[in-house]
Amino acid sequence: MFARQFRVKSNTAIKGSDRRKLKADISAAFPSLTADELSELVPNKEELNVVKIYAHKGDSVTLYVLHKNPLFFEVEKRLYPTVYVLWRCPALLPAFRTWPPVLQKLIGGADLMLPGVVVPSSGLPDVKPGDCCSVTLVNNRAPVAVGTAAVSSGEMHSLGMKGRGVCVLHAYMDHLWAFGDKSGPPSLPEAEGEGQEVNGEDYEVDDTEEEEVEKCEEEEEEEEQTPGEKVTGQACSGVEELSLAEQEEERGNEEEEANQDDLKEIMDALLLQCFLHALKKKVKKSELPLLTSTFLRNHMFSCCPSGKQLDIKKSSYKKLSKFLQAMQKQHNLVRVKELNKGVESIVEVDWKNRELRCFNVPAETGDEASPVQDGGEAEPPYHPPEITTLYSVSSRLEPLFLDAKKRKGTILQPAEVRHIVTEYVKDNELVDENNKKALARMQECYEVVFPGHAPVRKKGHIEPIDISVASRGSNKKVTLIKNLDVYGLDPAAVATALQRRVQASSNLQPIPGSKDKVLVQIQGNQIHQAGNLLIDHYQIPRKYIQGLDKAPKGGKKK
Known part of the structure; x- marks a missing residue:
């Protein structure tokens, strides 16, 4: 379900009544949880967020997130724990063991097939079709996947351990896991002396792992394919080779994700450079408290090296508030406070901070004066933006502008409009060749140019x-x-x-x-x-x- 990127619809803090209902629902769904464990998972005084998302297939899913980690996800009014919860409570669900190579296929969205299940000496866990269960790897009890049982335990044996065993919904290293802090599973060794079998035969990890994986692949390939259903051989949860097209698509997706990660790292580095530069050379103690939006617009942007563009949305932080929180918590460089409701300001800067003192201002922009001053009359003159009124071609006037290859939505200078209208009048021998009424029928726009920044164009009238x-x-x-x-x-x-x-x-x-x-x-x-x-x-x-x-x-x- 989360093998591909999902879309976030909303993210809100949970209400008190909803928090109590969530606790009751979790307790009912997982009765083995103790009161202490439930209070630890859903604390009363810590912020818990409800995140509505759409999976790549269009399924509506609700996430319950604590400390940036998704704890539970709800699909069709049913709660499932994430791996972050199962690492705290590994015995919460009945678990099926499998081989480490199978994990990659689970991450890719495949289900766990019975030929790849490692049967312990104590037998399979007792489950019924649709029961929530987890998947673990050999020699580690920390779950790596969550799903539902495809058939009951008895049917698994009667089927000769062939077919689908667990329908996997969520796995370690999928996009739901990546929505959290991306921590890895803990090492939880199995109980000493616990024997295990592979579909009824004795098994030793080091000697037979590769052999058994190959065996489960061969067994699954022999299964009949349902007409009209695309079966990509999910033996051992799909340990078969992907088609060439799928491999190319997978490689393309991996390269795209790697490129995005690289771009985020580059933007993070540029963001930190502009931040340190602004603190060291632009911000004065007399300016504090300083609105965070003003700090970004008037100081950080002016510290961006020529040829580069600072864009917080392309960084891993996405928002200025998150970046400043990181600078406050991890580096102790600034202290941010909400002086007015909904408006944050930088109230303190630690100019003695070692990282700030050791920062070398780039020679390219080292000692340039900030283009916008703090408003005090003793400061250098303020440079107002250049504001130009423009006009957008409306649908009503589009035929008039087609000869000039200007379609609906094209933004033009008033002089360009007059020239095009004049030429149109001349070419069509109309009476009034100086008719300027076209401007009144066009959508007004405006362009704002701040010193040192690219022009910004918007539709409508500029607010006075x-x-x-x-x-x-x-x-x-x-x-x-x-x-x-x-x-x-x-x-x-x-x-x-x-x-x-x-x-x-x-x-x-x-x-x-x-x-x-x-x-x-x-x-x-x-x-x-x-x-x-x-x-x-x-x-x-x-x-x-x-x-x-x-x-x-x-x-x-x-």
């Missing part, structure tokens, strides 16, 4: 910086400033600069319904002063600032 006045308790006025981040401005820095100008207290507030976005709140009606700061100091064009008309006359406070 919004300045408004609101009333708080006792009819006190406060000024609110939104959308500063759209223009590359650090809200914390703008708040500090404005506070110096008007000598009034300011703070940051999360914007309802927006993730990681904040607004600046400052006491009094400060629209006039805020407008002057944005226009004169930050050089933001007046047309991109909304609410200036609400300023009190003469710039006086109310």
